[in-house]
Amino acid sequence: MKAEVLLGLQWGDEGKGKIVDVLTPHYDIIARFQGGPNAGHTLEFNGIKHVLHTIPSGIFHDTTTNVIGNGVVIDPVILKREIDALRTLHVDVTRRLLVSRRAHLILPTHSLLDKASEAAKGKEKIGSTLKGIGPTYMDKTGRNGLRVGDIDAPDFKVKYDKLVAKHRELLRFLDADTDPTELEKAWFEGIETLRQLTRIDSEQYINDALIAGKRVLAEGAQGSMLDIDFGTYPFVTSSNTMCAGACTGLGIAPSRIGGVIGIFKAYCTRVGSGPFPTELLDDDGEKMRQVGREFGSTTGRPRRCGWLDLPALNYAILINGVTELMMMKADVLSPFDTIRVCTHYRINGELTNRLPYDICTAEIEPVYVDLPGWNDDLTGITSPDAMPAALLDYIHFIEKETGVPVSVVSVGPDRTQTLLRKPIGETVGA
Ligand code: GDP
Numbered sequence: 001m002k003a004e005v006l007l008g009l010q011w012g013d014e015g016k017g018k019i020v021d022v023l024t025p026h027y028d029i030i031a032r033f034q035g036g037p038n039a040g041h042t043l044e045f046n047g048i049k050h051v052l053h054t055i056p057s058g059i060f061h062d063t064t065t066n067v068i069g070n071g072v073v074i075d076p077v078i079l080k081r082e083i084d085a086l087r088t089l090h091v092d093v094t095r096r097l098l099v100s101r102r103a104h105l106i107l108p109t110h111s112l113l114d115k116a117s118e119a120a121k122g123k124e125k126i127g128s129t130l131k132g133i134g135p136t137y138m139d140k141t142g143r144n145g146l147r148v149g150d151i152d153a154p155d156f157k158v159k160y161d162k163l164v165a166k167h168r169e170l171l172r173f174l175d176a177d178t179d180p181t182e183l184e185k186a187w188f189e190g191i192e193t194l195r196q197l198t199r200i201d202s203e204q205y206i207n208d209a210l211i212a213g214k215r216v217l218a219e220g221a222q223g224s225m226l227d228i229d230f231g232t233y234p235f236v237t238s239s240n241t242m243c244a245g246a247c248t249g250l251g252i253a254p255s256r257i258g259g260v261i262g263i264f265k266a267y268c269t270r271v272g273s274g275p276f277p278t279e280l281l282d283d284d285g286e287k288m289r290q291v292g293r294e295f296g297s298t299t300g301r302p303r304r305c306g307w308l309d310l311p312a313l314n315y316a317i318l319i320n321g322v323t324e325l326m327m328m329k330a331d332v333l334s335p336f337d338t339i340r341v342c343t344h345y346r347i348n349g350e351l352t353n354r355l356p357y358d359i360c361t362a363e364i365e366p367v368y369v370d371l372p373g374w375n376d377d378l379t380g381i382t383s384p385d386a387m388p389a390a391l392l393d394y395i396h397f398i399e400k401e402t403g404v405p406v407s408v409v410s411v412g413p414d415r416t417q418t419l420l421r422k423p424i425g426e427t428v429g430a
């Protein structure tokens with residue numbers, strides 16, 4: 001069996017959590033492969049709205065196993081909070097969740113370092129979620145990190161103290177708060193919660209499952225434009241959010257990856273700093289924000305909004321090898337008479353449909369085509385056959401410009417507001 005990968009193609013918050021929840025009944029395992037509690041994946045069903053940060057979005061389904069892979073960074077405090085919230089909803093997390101021993105731990109001082117680093121950058125700050133993501137991945141690649149498996153070692157506390165001492169030096173250098181004592185009680189309580197979970201060699205577990213014919217879906221966090229290598233560097237996150245991240249973040253060989261599901265919004269959003277060629281700073285942008293309730297699931301910050309950006313989308317499709325697109329939040333565009341799509345950038349008078357290396361500094365003028373809006377409430381539609389003609393034209397336009405089929409159209413946040421243009425199981429989840 002081959003694993004399938006689901007990931008965001010824009011700047012995050014595309015609606016990955018909702019779709020993973022919809023697809024989960026077709027899989028045996030849902031596995032997160034990178035990122036950490038910077039992610040906020042929202043699920044809505046039966047009147048419940050739930051935001052997950054570290055735990056994979058298949059957790060609400062009884063027959064599917066959820067794995068936090070080695071590529072994920074875990075803050076035990078946030079993980080405990082997530083588990084407690086799920087328990088109040090009677091979700092048997094202990095049975096349904098497995099955690100890789102190789103996943104790295106976010107220490108309280110990593111979060112302090114994240115805050116200090118952002119403060120030191122001043123106006124140039126990344127707009128990080130301040131969850132300690134960057135400093136934790138720095139310790140991972142710097143070979144200083146603590147991993148989940150270390151909590152079983154007799155000298156765990158010694159290792160912890162050693163790393164904290166190093167962090168305090170760095171914090172002093174940055175003129176920042178160096179004392180994690182207040183945060184440590186909750187952190188060690190989180191470690192106790194982690195001890196109660198089943199810890200595994202997830203690369204073995206997932207490969208064994210694939211060999212045994214089980215269906216695996218790898219769940220990405222953030223989006224391709226936030227990828228550490230291919231995103232709008234330096235305004236990115238610190239992991240590979242692209243498909244290759246599923247190989248390193250779960251230990252799956254490229255030859256064992258089948259379909260790649262690319263999730264995108266019918267428009268674009270971004271939280272934090274960095275380039276956003278199609279950003280709307282006018283009433284239309286504000287309208288998207290209000291109608292789409294575009295406020296961060298993790299930080300509550302207002303999300304920047306703009307029209308769909310095809311050069312960026314096609315770049316993401318290319319680097320990920322996307323085989324199937326799923327378009328989210330089509331309902332949010334209902335109030336617009338005209339819908340604009342950026343097909344090219346004009347840079348120094350030249351037209352291009354490629355993403356420039358210097359995207360952070362180049363003066364980019366987006367070139368748009370205007371398409372007619374549908375001006376129809378989509379939120380009650382239950383069949384793709386009931387989609388207005390203008391929406392269908394919009395989808396056909398995107399399929400033509402990307403060369404990839406759009407298999408799902410989402411018309412509201414609820415699980416049920418999902419229009420399947422092809423039955424699940426025909427291409428993915430088979
Ligand atoms: P993720 O990080 O990719 O999982 O996305 P988030 O959960 O951060 O953000 C997506 C937001 O849009 C959440 O509030 C979802 O409940 C909501 N959402 C998802 N799909 C739709 C949709 O089709 N229409 C509307 N109006 N909201 C949606």
Ligand code: IMO
Nearest residue numbers: 012013038039040127128129221222237271272
């Ligand atoms: P999900 O999985 C949207 C953004 C932050 C910031 C940059 C770096 O919900 O789509 P970090 O804390 O990772 O160092 O921040 O990346 N960012 C996200 N934006 N959705 C996310 O996750 C994000 N995770 C990080 O706003 O600009």
Ligand code: MG
Nearest residue numbers: 013040041297
């Ligand atoms: Mg999100």
